[in-house]
Amino acid sequence: DIQMTQSPSTLSASVGDRVTITCRASQSISSWLAWYQQKPGKAPNLLIYKASSLESGVPSRFSGSGSGTEFTLTISSLQPDDFATYYCQQYGIYPWTFGQGTKVEIK
């Protein structure tokens, strides 16, 4: 199975900060990577697919980059609504796998 490793596990930041979350795959997945945001008690929400494509309706402050084994999710200016947990997921090779999550907390 492909292991997806996110870093950091927890991130403390302030409103307006630029935030970057990294996801590393144990082998190449080309660009078959998605990013999700999840708030407590809610289902995940797709932000980015195919590593860098912004899902419809998602604010443009979210962006994704990378290919192969290294990927990043960037929030250009953190907003109050962005405090949540973020997951990466590879869907290039079965079995699909999620990262362990990155919690973005208020500093």
Place this chain on the structure above:
Amino acid sequence: QITLQESGPTLVKPTQTLTLTCTFSGFSLSTSGVGVGWNRQPPGKALEWLAVIHWNDDTHYSPSLGGRLTITKDTSKNQVVLTLTNMDPVDTATYYCAHRKIGSGFGYWGQGTLVTVSS
């Protein structure tokens, strides 16, 4: 618009079989490129992918469940059913069904259903 809703028991006993139904609207699972998958999340833990079925009956499972999973679709009823045999307390989790299009992740999710395994 696309909606999905999970249904099934909230409490099952160890060794029992769990059957969850995902009833959806706003799309057809006979449309090329469409798939429905199941994911779960134990309390306080990360998401785990379980299975996916596509419009062309292409089906895949997580091997970590050791062959305990079956996913089927009923296109006429707009439903996808997941069965998980030999339930154990470690299977306690919120189970989510979700829609995807080929080339994308899961773009639409159900609200999830918490299943507790306890005697």
